[in-house]
Amino acid sequence: MTKLWDPINLGNLRLKNRLVMAPMTRSRARENGVVGELTPQYYAQRASMGLIISEGTQPSPEGQGYTGTPGIYTDEQISGWQRVSQAVHDADGKLFIQLMHVGRMSHPDNIPSHKKAVAPSAIAPGEKIFTGNGMKNIPVPQALTITQIEETINDYRRGARAAIEAGADGVEIHGANGYLIHQFLGENSNERDDEYGGSIQNRARFALEVAKAVVEEVGAQKVGFRISPMNMLGGVNEGQNGAALYHHLVSELNKLDFAYLHMMHVGHEAVLADIRQTWKNPLIVNRVGRKVSEVGTDLDAGNADLVSVGTWALANPDLVERLKAHAPLNEADANTLYINNGAVGYTDYPTLS
Numbered sequence: 282m283t284k285l286w287d288p289i290n291l292g293n294l295r296l297k298n299r300l301v302m303a304p305m306t307r308s309r310a311r312e313n314g315v316v317g318e319l320t321p322q323y324y325a326q327r328a329s330m331g332l333i334i335s336e337g338t339q340p341s342p343e344g345q346g347y348t349g350t351p352g353i354y355t356d357e358q359i360s361g362w363q364r365v366s367q368a369v370h371d372a373d374g375k376l377f378i379q380l381m382h383v384g385r386m387s388h389p390d391n392i393p394s395h396k397k398a399v400a401p402s403a404i405a406p407g408e409k410i411f412t413g414n415g416m417k418n419i420p421v422p423q424a425l426t427i428t429q430i431e432e433t434i435n436d437y438r439r440g441a442r443a444a445i446e447a448g449a450d451g452v453e454i455h456g457a458n459g460y461l462i463h464q465f466l467g468e469n470s471n472e473r474d475d476e477y478g479g480s481i482q483n484r485a486r487f488a489l490e491v492a493k494a495v496v497e498e499v500g501a502q503k504v505g506f507r508i509s510p511m512n513m514l515g516g517v518n519e520g521q522n523g524a525a526l527y528h529h530l531v532s533e534l535n536k537l538d539f540a541y542l543h544m545m546h547v548g549h550e551a552v553l554a555d556i557r558q559t560w561k562n563p564l565i566v567n568r569v570g571r572k573v574s575e576v577g578t579d580l581d582a583g584n585a586d587l588v589s590v591g592t593w594a595l596a597n598p599d600l601v602e603r604l605k606a607h608a609p610l611n612e613a614d615a616n617t618l619y620i621n622n623g624a625v626g627y628t629d630y631p632t633l634s
């Protein structure tokens with residue numbers, strides 16, 4: 282862990298260390314998409330990490346897929362996020378808000394309009410989702426028209442502007458884990474025959490247009506982008522040419538020269554090596570399945586400039602202190618990951634002292 286505690290520049294920020302809190306949906310927002318009352322405290326408790334990336338936050342009502350996720354498209358939602366940014370900054374932390382549009386990973390029960398979800402193509406993921414009425418099959422979504430694609434890109438743009446208005450240090454575009462942008466990248470989730478489907482270049486087009494719009498809106502220094510090559514989440518499969526697809530995507534993202542790329546890494550080492558080579562700005566790696574003792578390994582090996590951790594950060598508000606002291610970590614309580622039970626399993630994880 283030689284490098285983990287070294288400061289680093291990210292965009293125009295100076296981060297005090299290279300340990301990043303990975304984005305985690307916690308389903309504590311109110312019905313109107315305003316962050317929960319305890320959310321500022323939850324993030325502020327974790328501000329000793331170099332950077333906090335917030336839970337996935339919908340830039341539009343259509344972008345919501347799960348109950349209790351926050352939005353960033355109404356004035357009240359922006360005020361809610363202002364309280365979070367303020368609390369994190371008061372605790373000397375840095376915050377990027379993750380912009381998450383779930384695409385087809387949704388259910389009409391869970392979204393304000395109760396309309397059909399939207400996606401690149403009318404293909405269901407073949408998965409179930411938790412709704413207010415129990416677990417249900419995810420229905421077939423509606424394929425986006427070209428006009429709707431343009432509107433969706435504008436939603437990301439507005440969401441990014443709103444996040445900055447709310448005092449966040451930046452936004453992370455969620456291009457990973459089976460959600461809308463990833464659905465465009467997938468071969469089995471995108472059967473479009475227009476310029477957004479088919480070839481690698483076409484499947485990457487939506488991701489790149491979103492990134493370009495957001496960079497234009499808030500400035501490259503305030504933008505990050507998350508990918509998860511070949512992890513099959515949400516049933517998205519990039520197909521045989523997945524490595525080539527990511528090579529193209531990352532080469533083009535690199536031209537936009539924004540603050541960081543964040544990769545959820547599930548063991549495709551050659552893909553990680555290629556991305557490391559292709560992406561010139563800071564790379565955050567979230568290596569799934571590593572042990573606590575291995576948290577800094579990717580930094581030491583030169584695979585990454587920062588590393589992100591999810592579950593350990595959720596369960597350990599003082600993760601930095603614990604790792605420095607080689608102290609044991611609290612286990613996350615699986616029952617309260619997504620269930621709003623006040624402070625329980627949210628702001629009540631104990632610190633060492």
Ligand SMILES: Cc1cc2nc3c(=O)[nH]c(=O)nc-3n(C[C@H](O)[C@H](O)[C@H](O)COP(=O)(O)O)c2cc1C
Pocket residue numbers: 303304305306307336337379381455457458507545567568569570589590591592593618619
């Ligand atoms: C409760 C929970 C919620 C998550 N929500 C999101 C999310 O909103 N956006 C996202 O990109 N990843 C999300 N993830 C994935 C994490 O960011 C991370 O990639 C994953 O947990 C693996 O890292 P870890 O082993 O350090 O936990 C979530 C993970 C957990 C455990």
